Amino acid sequence: MKYKSQQVAYWFFALSMLLLALQIIYGFIMGFAHMGYDGLHNFIPFNTARAVHTNLLVVWLLSGFMGAAYYIIPEEAEQELVSVKLAYVQLVSLAVVGVVAIVGYHFNYWEGRKFLEIPRPLDYLVVVNVLLFLGLILATLFKGKKRTTTSLVLSMGLLFAALLYLPGMIWFDNQTMDSFFRWWVVHLWVEGVWELIMGGILAFLLIKITGVDREVIEKWLYVIVGLTFISGILGTGHHYYYIGTPRIWLMIGGVFSALEPLAFLGMALFAVAMYRKGEKKHPNKVALNWTLGTAIMSFVGAGLLGVAHTIPQVNLYTHGTLVTAMHGHLAFWGAYAMINLAIISYTLPNLTGRKLYDTGNGALAFWLSNIGMLGMTVAFGVAGVAQVYMERIMGVEFGIVQQEIQVHFAILIACATMFTAGICIYMYEFVKYGRPSEEAMLNS
Numbered sequence: 001m002k003y004k005s006q007q008v009a010y011w012f013f014a015l016s017m018l019l020l021a022l023q024i025i026y027g028f029i030m031g032f033a034h035m036g037y038d039g040l041h042n043f044i045p046f047n048t049a050r051a052v053h054t055n056l057l058v059v060w061l062l063s064g065f066m067g068a069a070y071y072i073i074p075e076e077a078e079q080e081l082v083s084v085k086l087a088y089v090q091l092v093s094l095a096v097v098g099v100v101a102i103v104g105y106h107f108n109y110w111e112g113r114k115f116l117e118i119p120r121p122l123d124y125l126v127v128v129n130v131l132l133f134l135g136l137i138l139a140t141l142f143k144g145k146k147r148t149t150t151s152l153v154l155s156m157g158l159l160f161a162a163l164l165y166l167p168g169m170i171w172f173d174n175q176t177m178d179s180f181f182r183w184w185v186v187h188l189w190v191e192g193v194w195e196l197i198m199g200g201i202l203a204f205l206l207i208k209i210t211g212v213d214r215e216v217i218e219k220w221l222y223v224i225v226g227l228t229f230i231s232g233i234l235g236t237g238h239h240y241y242y243i244g245t246p247r248i249w250l251m252i253g254g255v256f257s258a259l260e261p262l263a264f265l266g267m268a269l270f271a272v273a274m275y276r277k278g279e280k281k282h283p284n285k286v287a288l289n290w291t292l293g294t295a296i297m298s299f300v301g302a303g304l305l306g307v308a309h310t311i312p313q314v315n316l317y318t319h320g321t322l323v324t325a326m327h328g329h330l331a332f333w334g335a336y337a338m339i340n341l342a343i344i345s346y347t348l349p350n351l352t353g354r355k356l357y358d359t360g361n362g363a364l365a366f367w368l369s370n371i372g373m374l375g376m377t378v379a380f381g382v383a384g385v386a387q388v389y390m391e392r393i394m395g396v397e398f399g400i401v402q403q404e405i406q407v408h409f410a411i412l413i414a415c416a417t418m419f420t421a422g423i424c425i426y427m428y429e430f431v432k433y434g435r436p437s438e439e440a441m442l443n444s
């Protein structure tokens with residue numbers, strides 16, 4: 001750590017860890033409900049658990065991205081954050097808005113729009129919070145000595161993500177129009193601008209860990225940004241097949257979204273190539289595992305499992321089934337959860353001044369959580385394919401099919417337990433590192 005204000009990042013990461021733990025609890029509530037054990041139904045019905053699970057996911061990922069920006073931007077710009085006090089105000093207000101929204105869901109204070117359940121009045125608070133965050137980051141970047149490609153790509157990703165929140169706030173009385181613009185947020189986030197954020201963090205980590213020249217790494221970054229935009233923007237069409245939009249979207253969505261895996265493949269090849277080219281001397285192997293892991297797992301979860309149901313002829317059958325949940329889990333995990341765990345693993349020793357990455361626990365956390373998540377993905381996939389055949393092809397009634405596939409959720413829960421064991425070890429290490437310290441400034 002070279003700049004004292006980078007310490008702010010630690011508290012954003014701590015908030016992320018807390019929300020991830022809560023997210024997992026709601027995942028188990030749903031997993032058991034799918035198995036037929038829905039004892040909490042009167043207090044936390046499935047729809048509430050689902051909204052809480054997915055919204056906690058989004059908030060912990062965003063909190064992690066913000067922490068990453070507070071760490072990376074000062075270092076890249078060679079400039080202390082313009083205001084540490086305001087960064088803490090932003091952290092607390094983010095946590096407060098998140099908690100109010102999540103508590104509200106338990107009392108039916110929500111909008112039934114998947115991923116955008118936050119009621120509109122709270123959206124305005126989100127906007128104020130994000131404006132404050134962006135103000136701090138951009139002011140630091142422009143006051144600083146340097147504006148590197150890495151820091152610009154990361155900042156552009158964050159800025160575009162904020163702008164793309166707005167289409168989801170427009171009010172429509174028409175269901176098709178509402179769905180149409182909901183995807184501008186959900187799809188253009190995960191298959192567009194979040195990829196820039198991921199690319200920026202990945203480039204930063206590769207520069208630090210592999211020791212390869214910045215020029216080489218940043219050249220690749222341009223290629224990835226280009227591929228993302230060429231495929232991802234019109235790829236939005238893979239959500240417009242059957243929501244009441246013109247038929248032309250079947251063609252546009254099918255063709256362009258089938259190209260999307262190229263961006264993720266580019267990222268995977270890029271990371272592995274830089275690792276092979278580099279000196280392999282950096283001692284923090286835990287951070288290296290997560291960095292290479294995210295590049296590879298995002299290609300599998302987003303690229304391969306995305307393309308598996310992106311063609312209209314397939315999506316006609318799989319839309320909105322557990323096949324979607326299969327892809328949703330490995331894509332979010334591989335791309336955005338793992339990149340967050342990578343930057344946290346890299347920064348913790350620098351923030352705290354304690355170098356605890358040699359214990360073996362870090363590798364155990366990595367393998368248990370990844371193998372557990374792969375197992376969960378397979379369980380969702382098998383349940384999903386069975387669901388598609390019975391419900392969509394044989395015409396068996398929804399509720400009966402759900403009973404038939406209960407058995408697959410026993411496997412899901414077993415794998416989720418392994419996944420959770422890995423995450424618990426990761427969190428144990430996080431706590432063991434302790435708080436940021438002044439001595440960390442001297443060590444670096």
Ligand code: HEM
Binds near residue numbers: 261319335
């Ligand atoms: C990291 C990137 C990605 C993430 C985090 C992600 C996550 C998700 C999630 C959570 C959904 C469900 C959304 C909802 O119903 O509200 C979804 C749907 C979908 N995704 Fe992705 N995805 C990613 C990349 C991709 C890619 C690259 C493709 C195609 C090549 C793809 C194809 C699809 C399709 C076709 C659906 C619609 C499924 C349905 O009709 O039910 N995704 N994705």
Ligand code: HEM
Binds near residue numbers: 024057
């Ligand atoms: C112990 C771990 C977890 C369990 C047991 C679990 C279980 C579940 C279940 C049962 C659903 C509802 C599926 C349905 O609609 O019927 C769900 C939804 C979802 N979960 Fe998890 N989950 C876990 C962890 C995670 C993690 C770590 C992530 C992200 C990295 C995640 C991302 C999602 C997403 C994106 C959805 C919505 C999928 C869709 O749109 O179809 N979950 N989860």
Ligand SMILES: [Fe+2]
Binds near residue numbers: 238
């Ligand atoms: Fe999409």
